[in-house]
Amino acid sequence: MVVVVDTVSTTPLRPRHPEKVARPDSPSPKKPDWIRVRAPSSRGYADTRAIVKANGLVTVCEEAGCPNIGECWDKKHATFMIMGDTCTRACAFCNVRTGMPGALDPLEPEHVAEATRKLGLAHIVVTSVDRDDLADGGAAHFAATIRALRERCPTTTIEILTPDFLRKDGALEIVVAAKPDVFNHNLETVPSRYLTVRPGARYFHSIRLLQRVKEIDPTIFTKSGIMVGLGEERHEVLQVMDDLRSADVDFLTIGQYLQPTLKHHAVMRYVSPEEFAGYEQVAYSKGFLMVSASPMTRSSHHAGDNFTKLQAARAALAR
Numbered sequence: 001m002v003v004v005v006d007t008v009s010t011t012p013l014r015p016r017h018p019e020k021v022a023r024p025d026s027p028s029p030k031k032p033d034w035i036r037v038r039a040p041s042s043r044g045y046a047d048t049r050a051i052v053k054a055n056g057l058v059t060v061c062e063e064a065g066c067p068n069i070g071e072c073w074d075k076k077h078a079t080f081m082i083m084g085d086t087c088t089r090a091c092a093f094c095n096v097r098t099g100m101p102g103a104l105d106p107l108e109p110e111h112v113a114e115a116t117r118k119l120g121l122a123h124i125v126v127t128s129v130d131r132d133d134l135a136d137g138g139a140a141h142f143a144a145t146i147r148a149l150r151e152r153c154p155t156t157t158i159e160i161l162t163p164d165f166l167r168k169d170g171a172l173e174i175v176v177a178a179k180p181d182v183f184n185h186n187l188e189t190v191p192s193r194y195l196t197v198r199p200g201a202r203y204f205h206s207i208r209l210l211q212r213v214k215e216i217d218p219t220i221f222t223k224s225g226i227m228v229g230l231g232e233e234r235h236e237v238l239q240v241m242d243d244l245r246s247a248d249v250d251f252l253t254i255g256q257y258l259q260p261t262l263k264h265h266a267v268m269r270y271v272s273p274e275e276f277a278g279y280e281q282v283a284y285s286k287g288f289l290m291v292s293a294s295p296m297t298r299s300s301h302h303a304g305d306n307f308t309k310l311q312a313a314r315a316a317l318a319r
Helices: 043-054 069-074 108-119 139-152 171-177 191-197 203-216 234-246 273-285 303-318
Strands: 079-082 123-128 157-161 182-184 221-228 251-256 290-293
Touching: 043 108, 079 108, 079 139, 108 123, 108 139, 123 139, 123 303, 139 157, 139 171, 157 303, 171 203, 182 303, 191 203, 191 234, 203 221, 203 234, 221 234, 221 303, 234 251, 234 273, 251 273, 273 290, 290 303
Parallel strands: 079 123, 123 157, 157 182, 182 221, 221 251, 251 290
Antiparallel strands: none
């Protein structure tokens, strides 16, 4: 469980989520036996952390309290979060700090590229906070990061996990023109839960965003993910699959929602591994090239291996 108040000694005491501090606690059920991870303690984890800190970078692994951080960082796999550590939105599920972000760091794209080189990554995932305060939502910064990675790490494949660029005309086109290998934008939950879980977003705008990527550049793989355990019904999850396939999305991830703090949305139920396996089977039957569905699935978990499988699946279809 991550605390809701930042107590770092170098800064005054301040709430990490000011909009949630006054909310009553929302206890979740006890975690089942299949939700267990080890505390990170390996040498690989320490090395990755040192490289991240030396380059002054932020990772979603830390900011979102990802349960897979020990496994991924041990393998020197990190998901970089650009444009700062403060998000302009306040989703009910997310542990990333909320508030008014600072100015963009023009050197950040180079720092991301250098850290990627030092880690020796064959596949890199870059995400960001929402930057509704910027005219383009941070699209140009994403594009600059992709270009820096191409120049410094020409053999590394690039996956981006973007915000929705809501009301940012032309932003998506800027990012797609930089030609990432994978364009990921998560729906996060089913439409009926948006007002409660993701109030700053619009479900069908996100669907259209993913569809538009393929219209602009059909060679880019598209990807999206949802969490379960937030009060959704099975038929709603299946409808999300159909909506994503209508947008020609290639890769679907489904994972268990885990409550970051008692001030966040409660876990309504823990979905069993058998149910996840059922979702995976149905998703493949609907035509996704790649599906990852399990309690511990997260957007960038095993992203490099999954990209290789995506390439193989597309090649098999072309034969």
